[in-house]
Amino acid sequence: MRSYRTVLQDGVAEETGKRGLIERAQQGDAEAFAGLVSSHLDSAWRFVRAIGGGRVDPDDVVQEAFVMVWRDLPRLRNPDAFDAWLRAVLVHATRHAIRATERVRLIRIADAASSDTLDRSARIRTDALVDPHPEPGASLARRDSLGRAFARLSIDQRTILVLHYLEGEGQERIAELIRRPVGTVKSRLHGARAALRAALGAEDR
């Protein structure tokens, strides 16, 4: 059984080690940055998949976000703010990706054998958010309906719901992350829940 002191010391060491990685990466140490990527990749990917609402490929968004983080890391004045900053960059990259997807038009090729390929990316991949590997017996219709309802929300609404209900962040913390007053966070959470309720209702009809 590990003592409380040991656990605390491990936590401090982990934080110190992470801060060291960030500071080394700020100096241009790519290996240190690779360590940061390794430790944050899974959580970043899940976050993007959730707020992307099935409209973007989380692999591509996360890749671009980490490249942005690497590029601008020397400008981060407080390494302790890295996690919050990474979240902000992920939201920014996802928003940008969704806009790009909406802007781009596809060539329609009338008699191409690969017309399915042409249309594929235009479809909203509603299964991307909910569960790409469903357990046996799961209701496909329910998953699709839930995914479509969530995809109806704006990215701001998805982001605040994901931060609060999926990531378990408190309202004060979210206020820091999105740089808005706590009152605004409360109001937006309320609005996002109402929007989800309406979207679920629309899917049920």
Next chain:
Amino acid sequence: MTDTRPDRDAKDAVDAALRELKAARSRGAPGVGLEARIRTRVGETPQRRRLSLLPGRWSGSWPSASGPARLVAFWSIGAAAVLAVALVGIVVLAPRATTETPGVGGSSALAASPGPTDAPASNPPHVGGTCPLTPITRLAGGSAPEVDVSGLRWRWGGVPWVAGAPEKMVWLADNQSGPEARISAYAIELNLPILVDGRPVSFAGAAGSAVYAIATDTGVDELRLPSAGCWLLTAVWSQGASSVVVAAAPPAATASPAPVTPAPTVPSTPLAACPATAPSPLSLPRGWPGQAYVDGPFRWLLPPNQTWIIGAAGDKLVLDSGLGWGAGDMRVVAFPLAQATGVGRLRGTAVSGDTPPISGGTMGFGLTLPARDCWALVYLDAGSTSSIVHDLRP
């Protein structure tokens, strides 16, 4: 208490949905190789250092600055842009007027180098979603539109493109005074509206994904586009490939879409030797298993031939742009090259790539090719084109 049963049910439904989403969140994982891709990109991306001219608050660098900081940032960027424009004006434009080689004007400009009578030119403003005409580089001899792209100069007669009407075309390779001797040119109709009298008019469905041979083994030719619409023209020669996008108006004065008679298919044979673009090994990022090609400001990264999945979605074709990605209307078109016995429709069809998922940095275009062949791959957007030829044959 004002809560009613339906409200409580709705609240329960929202909470249940959020619980399901939370439970599903733990499933799924990043794609295999994502971490390696990030390392590769990081290895070739320089870091931005803090600018001492800017206030500390702005250089804290969150994705979006706000308030006074944003004002200062915009002011700084604006001042830098003005300085840059002034420098470009002094450094680039001034020498250009004195270094152009003499040429001849009028109709003979079709076979001449850029000369003193050439004039800068531009297309009408691009309207999003319409035919992305390749910007005209200059008017040779004051009248002949000329486009420099991918190591080739395209120069045509200066009359508007009209479906079925001949358009005199000359191709001049860079660093050569005369026409390039052996060019094969292909045309693919892009199902995008063209501007007729300033109005977008669609001719979609006229030609679909058909590939036309419009010139074979020549440096000077009269091209005829089979139908009105937006056309991607690709010229292939021994040194590479080059593409432009032009709009052909309907032959009649009216702009209404006319029925089009399908062009006959001309006999063609597979190319004995695929004029594949030479790879650029020095541009290969560390860890990339395939090949790299450089065409002007664009770098293409292709998966290894043996792993390219034919007939199904597979690896992505990756493109970097030194110009940035602000142009919009991005797409990749691929078509198989063949040796045609004459001008007309070829047997193969063109395919189009998936929508790129993100604007910025590297683009990944999913591309499903139906066969191992000698493929021309063309990227185009509202401001530019880039073309390579890749041999996927066993």
